[in-house]
Amino acid sequence: KVSGIEPDYLVDCWEYYKKKVPLLKYSTLDYEWIEAITICHNCQNTYSTIDYGRECPYCHSGNTVLLQGNECLIKEIEGE
Numbered sequence: 001k002v003s004g005i006e007p008d009y010l011v012d013c014w015e016y017y018k019k020k021v022p023l024l025k026y027s028t029l030d031y032e033w034i035e036a037i038t039i040c041h042n043c044q045n046t047y048s049t050i051d052y053g054r055e056c057p058y059c060h061s062g063n064t065v066l067l068q069g070n071e072c073l074i075k076e077i078e079g080e
């Protein structure tokens, strides 16, 4: 959710290439959101990055690191 990827733009690009590349003509694109989770190195709690940003909501420390949510992973490709 904090990767910077805009799903609507990604889908638009996919649709564009489906028309240009015959191999992709009948393909589908499915995506899943990866929740953004941050850990606080001060109190060791984890929390939603979207809701609280870089400051820990438990102890208000700024000594935090994003654990997940900025990645883009290709989970599966199927073909015939």
Ligand SMILES: [Zn+2]
Pocket (backbone or CB within 6 Å): 040, 041, 042, 043, 044, 045, 056, 057, 058, 059, 060, 061
């Ligand atoms: Zn904390």
